[in-house]
Amino acid sequence: xxxxxxxxxxxxxxxxxxxxxxxxxxxxxxxxxxxxxxxxxxxxxxxxxxxxxxxxxxxxxxxxxxxxxxxxxxxxxxxxxxxxxxxxxxxxxxxxxxxxxxxxxxxxxxxxxxxxxxxxxxxxxxxxxxxxxxxxxxxxxxxxxxxxxxxxxxxxxxxxxxxxxxxxxxxxxxxxxxxxxxxxxxxxxxxxxxxxxxxxxxxxxxxxxxxxxxx
Numbered sequence: 086x087x088x089x090x091x092x093x094x095x096x097x098x099x100x101x102x103x104x105x106x107x108x109x110x111x112x113x114x115x116x117x118x119x120x121x122x123x124x125x126x127x128x129x130x131x132x133x134x135x136x137x138x139x140x141x142x143x144x145x146x147x148x149x150x151x152x153x154x155x156x157x158x159x160x161x162x163x164x165x166x167x168x169x170x171x172x173x174x175x176x177x178x179x180x181x182x183x184x185x186x187x188x189x190x191x192x193x194x195x196x197x198x199x200x201x202x203x204x205x206x207x208x209x210x211x212x213x214x215x216x217x218x219x220x221x222x223x224x225x226x227x228x229x230x231x232x233x234x235x236x237x238x239x240x241x242x243x244x245x246x247x248x249x250x251x252x253x254x255x256x257x258x259x260x261x262x263x264x265x266x267x268x269x270x271x272x273x274x275x276x277x278x279x280x281x282x283x284x285x286x287x288x289x290x291x292x293x294x295x296x297x298x299x300x
Contacts (some may be wrong), residue, residue, distance in 0.1 A: 097128060108249060115150035117221055120228050121249035122146050134148055145212070145231035150224050169220055170199040181205030183214070186199075194252040196221050202238060207231075215243055220251065 109119040115135050123146060126137035128147065133152035136143060178185055183205025191200045198219035205212060211234045216229035228250050230243055 096158070108245060112148065113253075114148050114226060115224065115230075116253065117150060117224060118226055118250060118252045119253075120148050120246070122148075129130070143233040144242070145228075148226075148228045150226050153223055153225055169225065172217065172219060174201060175223060176201070177203065177216075180201050181207060181212075181214070191217060193219065193250065194216070196252060217247055217250065219252075231272075 094154060108123055110122040112120055112122055112127050114120060114137070122139045122297050123141040124138070124139050126146070126148070127141045129136050134150065136147065136149040138147050140146075174185070174188065174196065177183075181203075183203045186202040186204060188201035190198060191198050198217060200215075200217050202213070202215050205214060210233065212231040212233060214229060214231050215236075216227055218224075218225060218227045223272075230246055248297065252290075267288070
């Protein structure tokens with residue numbers, strides 16, 4: 086009940102703040118976050134990934150959730166998120182034969198992420214593309230807008246869309262860790278592994294010595 090009330094409150098406040106903007110469809114992104122689209126999105130998905138798209142006037146609104154392979158070992162890497170963002174950005178820019186214009190670190194609901202702008206082409210059409218991307222609960226969550234005309238970062242349509250993005254109960258997701266916590270967890274797991282190896286090796290030596298003594 087609290088989750089429903091919170092979601093409705095966000096929806097009402099957003100409509101009140103951006104009454105002149107055509108945002109009207111509240112969309113749940115893989116039960117991790119919400120964002121408001123100008124219309125009901127087209128959804129494509131497979132076993133691990135899901136994407137949402139809405140074409141409106143000269144813009145393409147998008148959101149997506151991608152499961153990150155190998156993320157179960159993320160506690161071992163202090164800069165895992167930073168590296169993941171950089172690799173994802175490079176692959177995306179390359180896929181659209183694009184050029185990166187700017188990028189910077191951002192934070193939403195306590196989750197660190199990346200904002201970037203680039204120019205690229207899709208089906209021979211040029212776009213100015215703006216994205217917010219986050220590594221959250223072992224998923225890469227993206228929201229973005231593609232413009233066919235040159236657009237500034239302070240465009241009200243862009244800011245209105247990004248302002249509706251919210252994570253759902255981030256405090257319940259243990260995978261949203263600070264860099265300090267990542268290092269601490271990595272050290273703990275390393276110590277456990279070392280302890281297990283020591284016990285196994287010690288047991289083997291004990292068995293060998295006991296067998297030798299009997300002989």
